[in-house]
Amino acid sequence: MSRAGGTVRLRRVLISGGARSTFEIKIPALVRGYAPDQLAGDIKHGDRLVILSPSALDAKQWHKGVPLEDASDGKDPRLALLKKAEVIITGKKHQVVNVIPFIVQDVLVRIELQVRG
Secondary structure, eight states: OTTTSEEEEEEEEEEETTEEEEEEEEEEEEEEEOOGGGOOTTOOTTOEEEEEOHHHHHHTTTTTTSOGGGOTTSOOHHHHHHHTOEEEETTEEEEEEEEEEEEETTEEEEEEEEEEO
C-alpha cells in the first residue's frame, strides 16, 4: 500500500470524564476519485475512495482505549471508530460517509472508506 499510495491522517475525538481531545495517526493509504460511471446511489461527485490496511491501523493503535476483545456484539471497533473519523488528505479534511470491510475467512484484510469534503 505504501508503495502505490501515500500517507493520510486519521483523526477521531476522545471523550474521557467530560474532557475532549483528539487522537490522530498517519497511515499509508491508496486514495483515488470515483469514475463517472461509479457516481450512483450514495456516491457523489467529489467523493474519494481511501483504501486502508487493518494491520497498519493496528500498528498505529487506532483502536486506542477500545480493546478489540470488547467487540462482544461481533462488530469490529476499528470499523465503528472509522465511521466517526475525519480523513485528512493533502491537508484537506474529509468526513467518512461509508466504511466497507473486506473479510476473508473471518479475517479483516482490507478497509475501503468513501469520504466526502
